[in-house]
Amino acid sequence: MKIKTKSKKVNKAWLHDHVTDPYVRLAQKEGYRARAAYKLKEIDEELHLLKPGQLVVDLGAAPGAWSQYVRRKFAPRDAAGGGAAVGALNGTVIALDLLDFEPIEGVHFIQGDFREEAVLAELQAAVNGRPVDVVISDMAPNLSGIEVSDAARIAHLVELAVEFSQQHLRPDGALVCKVFHGSGYSQLVDLFRSSFRTVKPIKPKASRDKSSETFLVGRGLKQQA
Structure with a gap:
């Protein structure tokens, strides 16, 4: 019974934090599907x-x-001053996730697991040999609570994002990647430093204080040996 009571208290605390979160309210007001939009906006x-x-x-x-944030950035300036959620789009956005989501006008969505070769091949076909300007990755695995195991899963996704960037980014392109402080973090920073000329860790204000997440931004590919 004590466990259930504690669980209810945790759920109530989370719900209270969520409902009173200024970024949640702002996302609802501005039509974003999640408060995460403001993390990318700050970066x-x-x-x-x-x-x-x-x-x-x-x-x-x-x-x-x-994808919503990028799509609005690509809205032509003569369309209500830019920032339109629908209509013309000056740019290309290709989105990928294991989960499905409601379509966003002008965004090419691929559903599948980024770790699978067939899904990666579909993404590469969508890129169609064009140099990518920016790769943004908010990928995170389902965490087990076992630190060593979770660190390995996180690292694998980051390594795949870096590898994709090395293959497809234009030389002065950028990768924004979610990582977590803790076991394996310093190795991921080293991976970025070995792959990009400039590396900057950023903890956006929109990222909750309790969260261990941060974002590594790599700019300008280094030539690989």
Whole structure:
């Protein structure tokens, strides 16, 4: 009985935090599917990564908030001053996730597991040999609570995102990737530093204080030996 009571208290605390979260309220007001949009917005406003006309690949895209943000960035400036959620689109957004999500106008969505070769081949076919300007990855595995096992799963997804970027990014392109502080974090920073000329870790204000997540941004590919 004590376990159930504790669980209810935790759920109530989470619900209270969620309902009163200013980013949740802002997402509802501005039509974003999740508060995560403001994490990418902060990163973009600091580093100026996203510009109309680009090809952007969104990995781990569901429920679609990051793709929504990019899609609005690509809305022509003569369309209500830019930021339109529908209509013309100056740029290309390719989104991929294991989970399905409600379509976003102008966004090419691929459903599947990024770790599977067939799904990766479908993504590569969608890119169609074009140089990618920015790869954004909010991918995260289902965590087991076993630190060593979880660190390995996280690292694998980050390594796949880096490998995809090495193969498809234009030389001055960028990768934004979610990582977690803890076991294996320093190795992922080293991986980024060996792959990109400039590496910057960012903890957006929109990322909850309790969360161990942070984002690594790599810019400018290094030539691989």
